[in-house]
Amino acid sequence: MSASPYLLESFHDPATGTVSHLLACARTRRAALIDPVLDFQANSGKVHTTSAQRLVERVRALELSVDWLLETHAHADHLSAAVWLQREVGGRIAIGAGIDAVQAHFQPVLGLGEPCDARAFDQLFAEDDKVPVGDLRLQVLHTPGHTPACISYYLPGEPGCVFVGDTLFSPDYGCARADFPGGDAVQLYRSIQRLFALPDATRVMLCHDYPPAGRAPCLETTVALQRATNVQVGGGVSEADFVARRQARDRQLAVPALLWPSLQVNLRGGRLPEPDAQGRRFLRIPLGLSE
Numbered sequence: 498m499s500a501s502p503y504l505l506e507s508f509h510d511p512a513t514g515t516v517s518h519l520l521a522c523a524r525t526r527r528a529a530l531i532d533p534v535l536d537f538q539a540n541s542g543k544v545h546t547t548s549a550q551r552l553v554e555r556v557r558a559l560e561l562s563v564d565w566l567l568e569t570h571a572h573a574d575h576l577s578a579a580v581w582l583q584r585e586v587g588g589r590i591a592i593g594a595g596i597d598a599v600q601a602h603f604q605p606v607l608g609l610g611e612p613c614d615a616r617a618f619d620q621l622f623a624e625d626d627k628v629p630v631g632d633l634r635l636q637v638l639h640t641p642g643h644t645p646a647c648i649s650y651y652l653p654g655e656p657g658c659v660f661v662g663d664t665l666f667s668p669d670y671g672c673a674r675a676d677f678p679g680g681d682a683v684q685l686y687r688s689i690q691r692l693f694a695l696p697d698a699t700r701v702m703l704c705h706d707y708p709p710a711g712r713a714p715c716l717e718t719t720v721a722l723q724r725a726t727n728v729q730v731g732g733g734v735s736e737a738d739f740v741a742r743r744q745a746r747d748r749q750l751a752v753p754a755l756l757w758p759s760l761q762v763n764l765r766g767g768r769l770p771e772p773d774a775q776g777r778r779f780l781r782i783p784l785g786l787s788e
């Protein structure tokens with residue numbers, strides 16, 4: 498049996514349920530970090546880098562060179578550590594090209610300063626773009642629905658792997674909500690069908706898991722398992738049934754706890770707000786905008 502062409506490690510952040518991934522080319526030691534977390538305590542305003550430091554330690558222990566800091570979408574539940582990691586280990590910060598629609602929606606809501614457009618990222622990816630990581634070639638799949646900018650990064654192989662962002666969660670949890678601005682349950686269903694069409698053994702690398710008591714965090718599954726058993730979208734559920742259930746469920750969901758902090762950092766590529774003349778940084782919460 499030949500050795501795997503890639504190294505893959507995953508890290509669960511229990512505070513936000515986020516899973517970050519380290520993918521590397523086994524031969525060249527070039528690497529990508531996917532959906533890294535910057536730790537943030539909303540009650541104290543404290544930011545720390547414990548989660549991101551775990552990634553740096555692994556990069557250094559494995560003697561990797563980081564080429565990419567990849568986001569699957571603009572997360573609304575945690576802050577990205579991409580900017581901090583770029584200073585530590587290098588790499589280009591990238592996200593899906595549909596981010597412009599999300600930025601255009603929220604920039605006036607939050608009064609975000611520059612850059613809050615394509616310049617906030619080093620690179621934007623569209624459908625079928627290829628992301629080189631040493632000998633590896635990640636294929637970009639545009640998988641909108643949770644947000645218009647969601648992309649998945651697919652590495653073909655035996656088995657390959659696909660980094661799906663929030664498009665799928667663990668089979669016992671389902672998938673992401675589709676009620677954010679620009680979200681669409683029909684699009685989400687169709688994006689998931691694209692993922693279900695990948696080879697059965699493809700490793701589905703999750704971006705989140707919220708394990709119930711007694712279950713360890715689920716960091717990855719397979720296409721076959723998701724297609725057969727995902728409680729919201731597996732087992733051959735029809736588009737109409739999925740959409741009706743998804744929309745009913747979304748009407749019951751609360752706004753994510755870190756929505757405003759996350760967006761005002763992540764839509765600017767992971768930059769914290771600029772400091773004022775005294776060096777203080779503040780996050781904004783727009784008042785009176787909820788229904």
Ligand SMILES: [Fe+2]
Binds near residue numbers: 570571573574663673
């Ligand atoms: Fe998300």
